[in-house]
Amino acid sequence: MSIDIGTVRSLLFGSGARIVVTAVCSLVVVAAGAFAAGLVGVPTLESVDNEFGEVTDDRTEIRTFLTVTNPNPIGASAAEVSAEYTVDMNGVEMARGGGSDVALEPGTSTETFTTRMQNERIPDWWVTHIRNGEETEVAIDATVSSGALGRSTDVTDRRTIETDLISQFDSDETRPINANSPATSDPVLYVNGTRANWGDVDERTTELELRFDMYNPKSYDIPVTRLGYTIYMNDIVVGEGETTSERVLRSKQVTPVDTSTHIQNQHLDDWWVTHLQKGEETDLRIEFDARVRLPVVGTTITLPLDELTYEETIETDIWGNKNENESAADETDTTPAPSERTADERTTDEDRETETEQSETDGGGERSETEDDGGILSGLPLSSVSDARVPVLGRS
Incomplete structure (x- = not known):
C-alpha cells in the first residue's frame, strides 16, 4: 500500500487551523521531552x-x-x-x-x-x-x-x-507595706524578698509558685488570714484566686509565706487577640492583697499590697x-x-x-x-520594672 505524499501534506498543512494544531502539538511534545530529559529546570x-x-x-x-x-x-x-x-x-x-x-x-x-x-x-x-x-x-x-x-x-x-516571664519577680528589695488605717501605725509589715517558679502545668491551669519573705516590725504577732491575687495580660484577667490558710508572722522576725497562683489556660485565647492587636506586645501585671488580724486592737484589715504589684512588658516576634x-x-x-x-x-x-x-x-x-x-499558634521576651529601694529590716 503506497502513501500519497500530497495527501499527507493536505491533511497536516491544508489549512491555517491545521498548521496551528500541528505547531501546538509539536511544542507540547518538545516541552514534555525537555522536562523529562532534565533540559528544563524544576522551579x-x-x-x-x-x-x-x-x-x-x-x-x-x-x-x-x-x-x-x-x-x-x-x-x-x-x-x-x-x-x-x-x-x-x-x-x-x-x-x-x-x-x-x-x-x-x-x-x-x-x-x-x-x-x-x-x-x-x-x-x-x-x-x-x-x-x-x-x-x-x-x-x-x-x-x-x-x-x-x-x-x-x-x-x-x-x-x-x-521567654523570661517571671525571673524579674525574684528580688531582694525591701518594700514597706502600709495599712493607711487608724487601727495601726505604718508600716505594718515589710517584704524583704520575693521569689517565683513555675509549678504544675496541664491543659487547664498553669501554676505559679510564689514566695514572700515578710518581716513583722511590731511587738506582737500578726496572723495573715488571706492572700489574694489577680493576673492580668493586657487587662484580660487570666487568673485570680486566694489562699485562706492562716500564717502567723512572728514579732521582729522574717517569715516566709508561700502561695500558689494559677493562670486559667482557657483565657489565653482571649489574651492572644489583644497581643496581636497591640503589635505582639503584652502588659503583664499581677496584683496582690492580704487580710491580716491585729490582736492588740482586735480588728481585721485588708492590705492592698500595691508595693508588690509585679509588671512586665512581653514582646514577641513569632516570624x-x-x-x-x-x-x-x-x-x-x-x-x-x-x-x-x-x-x-x-x-x-x-x-x-x-x-x-x-x-x-x-x-x-x-x-x-x-x-x-489550617491549624494553630503563639509565643513570647521581656523588660523589667524596678522599684525604689528602702533599708532592709529584720533580714535573717
Whole structure:
C-alpha cells in the first residue's frame, strides 16, 4: 500500500487551523521531552515568609508567602506545579496550606496563601512552652513539587523563641507595706524578698509558685488570714484566686509565706487577640492583697499590697520579621506629602511607579492568593520594672 505524499501534506498543512494544531502539538511534545530529559529546570523554592493578618475572637489569619524561581523561559503550568507548607510550634500545628496547579511565570515570583488559625488551640502551645522551660521551636516546612516530573524542592526554617516571664519577680528589695488605717501605725509589715517558679502545668491551669519573705516590725504577732491575687495580660484577667490558710508572722522576725497562683489556660485565647492587636506586645501585671488580724486592737484589715504589684512588658516576634516591618512603616511615615515635594521629585517618583508597574506586568514579584483552613499558634521576651529601694529590716 503506497502513501500519497500530497495527501499527507493536505491533511497536516491544508489549512491555517491545521498548521496551528500541528505547531501546538509539536511544542507540547518538545516541552514534555525537555522536562523529562532534565533540559528544563524544576522551579526552586527560595524562601518562606509569614505575617499575621486579620485577628478575631475565634481565628487568626496567617499569610504565607512562597518565593519561587522558575528557571524556564515559559510558565511552569505544564509541569503540574503545586505547593504546600506547614508551620508548627513545639510540634503543635499552627498552619497548613498550599495549592495545586500553581502557574509560575518565568523568573522569580511570590505565591500567597492564607490560613486561619483557630485561637482555641493557643492553650495547647502555651502548655508546651512552659513545660519546655519557656522555649519554643518554630518550624516552617515548605515544598514546591512537579507532578509531571516527579521532582520537588524543599525549604525548612527553624528558629527558637525564648521567654523570661517571671525571673524579674525574684528580688531582694525591701518594700514597706502600709495599712493607711487608724487601727495601726505604718508600716505594718515589710517584704524583704520575693521569689517565683513555675509549678504544675496541664491543659487547664498553669501554676505559679510564689514566695514572700515578710518581716513583722511590731511587738506582737500578726496572723495573715488571706492572700489574694489577680493576673492580668493586657487587662484580660487570666487568673485570680486566694489562699485562706492562716500564717502567723512572728514579732521582729522574717517569715516566709508561700502561695500558689494559677493562670486559667482557657483565657489565653482571649489574651492572644489583644497581643496581636497591640503589635505582639503584652502588659503583664499581677496584683496582690492580704487580710491580716491585729490582736492588740482586735480588728481585721485588708492590705492592698500595691508595693508588690509585679509588671512586665512581653514582646514577641513569632516570624522573625517584626523589626523589618516596623522599619518599613517608619520609612513610609517619614515620606513627605506630594504637595511638599518639588516638581523634579514628583517626576522621579512617577517614573519609579511606572517602572514598578511594568516590572509586575512582566511577571516579576506577582502574587496569587489561595485560601485554606489550617491549624494553630503563639509565643513570647521581656523588660523589667524596678522599684525604689528602702533599708532592709529584720533580714535573717
